[in-house]
Amino acid sequence: MTTTFAVAHVVAHGEPYDIGFAHGTALKERLRAFLDDGVARLNHLLPTAVSVDSLSGDIAAHRAEIIRSTPRLAEELSGFAAGAGLTPDEATLLQLRREIMGYQRIPTRGDCTTYARPGVLAQTVDLNGNLDDQIAILEVGRGDRRALVLSFAGLLGYLGVNSRGLAVGLNLVLGGQWGPGVPPYLAIRHLLDSATSVESAVSALRSLPFASSRTIVLADATETAWVEVIGDEYRVMTAPESVHTNHFLAPDFTSRDELNVFARNSSLRRLRTAESGLRDLPADAAPDAHFAVLSQPPICVGDDGDIRRERTVAAVVLDAKNGALHLRPGNPRLSGTRSFTL
Structure with a gap:
């Protein structure tokens, strides 16, 4: 269906x-x-x-x-x-x-799962609030700088890909004190508007005062990275491939992780499943092959009818080489692929 x-x-x-x-x-x-x-x-x-x-x-x-x-x-x-x-x-x-x-320390069944390899970034979007009826694709830009942005309910940014070959995704992580600053979704839009590579995106991130903790996942044509943020502290890992869920991976951040044990167990399971799925994907895998990975449990989190619980409200495959955003709105097992190109 x-x-x-x-x-x-x-x-x-x-x-x-x-x-x-x-x-x-x-x-x-x-x-x-x-x-x-x-x-x-x-x-x-x-x-x-x-x-x-x-x-x-x-x-x-x-x-x-x-x-x-x-x-x-x-x-x-x-x-x-x-x-x-x-x-x-x-x-x-x-x-x-x-x-x-703010922090949600109640038991949860999931949150976003993200992975990247050069030229491609794929992830689920797990949110509460039944936001799959609020999805929009923004095609924005000025001159030759353009971006495709996945948005929910009026957000100027969430995740996306730009015409310079940079793809940006994210994961919720819980740590530090949240307070006045730039919301991470707007920070991601700032990267899509201004950065041209993983390296320039990391540099731009360091100048922004984040309002809340997050992991930003990056991919360009040659490398990937994740950037974990707590307050004004940043930890960066560059690698040929990156996989991230909702617990901190930087060794000195793990002791500051506020994720509850139930959510952490979910995060660990999803991390292992995504790592295995990515290993099995050929370098030239088509978007639907990535969606097959994103659609399997425990990565894909179904709807249990509770608006307060996070569930998968979209899955996205970003093609940084060709400036394309491939979307399956709602549960990716139950929806078709829609493609947008710059």
């Missing part, structure tokens, strides 16, 4: 404000409905209800860091708010949903 999902495809080129305005205008009705659904569904997930007003101080602190560190994205965010008919706080809140949720 194949499941059909509506995936918005937004094409927006030009100055940052114009890109944001086009994005917001294209998804205006959908984003208003999403924000009105329990404050971007946060009140379906959090133990205590929140409102945009109650979060205004946190939102302002993060926005100040976004303006300082990524001014072009701050300008795009202003255009996005105007196009979607949102207040600046509402538009910024959409970029900060994960930071507002």
Whole structure:
């Protein structure tokens, strides 16, 4: 059985404000409905209800860091708010949903699994909140710098591939203190807008104050890397192939890992399965061969009907050599492949 999902495809080129305005205008009705659904569904997930007003101080602190560190994205965010008919706080809140949720230490069945080899990066996207109805592909850029970005619910960035041959993915890891800074999803968009290689992406990451811990996975035509981030500390591992799930791999970060034992066991199982699957894939494997790896349990996490639990809401194969993003929305075992190219 194949499941059909509506995936918005937004094409927006030009100055940052114009890109944001086009994005917001294209998804205006959908984003208003999403924000009105329990404050971007946060009140379906959090133990205590929140409102945009109650979060205004946190939102302002993060926005100040976004303006300082990524001014072009701050300008795009202003255009996005105007196009979607949102207040600046509402538009910024959409970029900060994960930071507002904070650490999730309850037992979980999964989260994102990511692997990369030169020219290719593939991963599942595991999120709570039933966000597979909020998927969009953004085709954005200025001049000859373009990127394909997977987005959820108004995010300016999440993961993607750019016209310079760089693919960027991510994993949630839990460590350190979360606070005002650049949300990792916006940091990834910053890399797609500006970096040309794994090396330049690593350099760019070191200049950004992250709002929360993450692992960023990178691939270009010749190498791969993962970058684990806790606060202002970065650990980098470059390798011919990279595999990462949701526990820290850097030896001096492992003692600071806040992942609960149930989630850690899931993360270890998914890491081993992805490593084995990647070893068995030929270097020229087609996207559907990668999706076969991403669709198998425990990498693919099914829906148990609980909106609070992470589940696989998309799987993506990024072709950095050819500037392509291949997507299976929802559970990748149940949906067909949709392809987008620069």
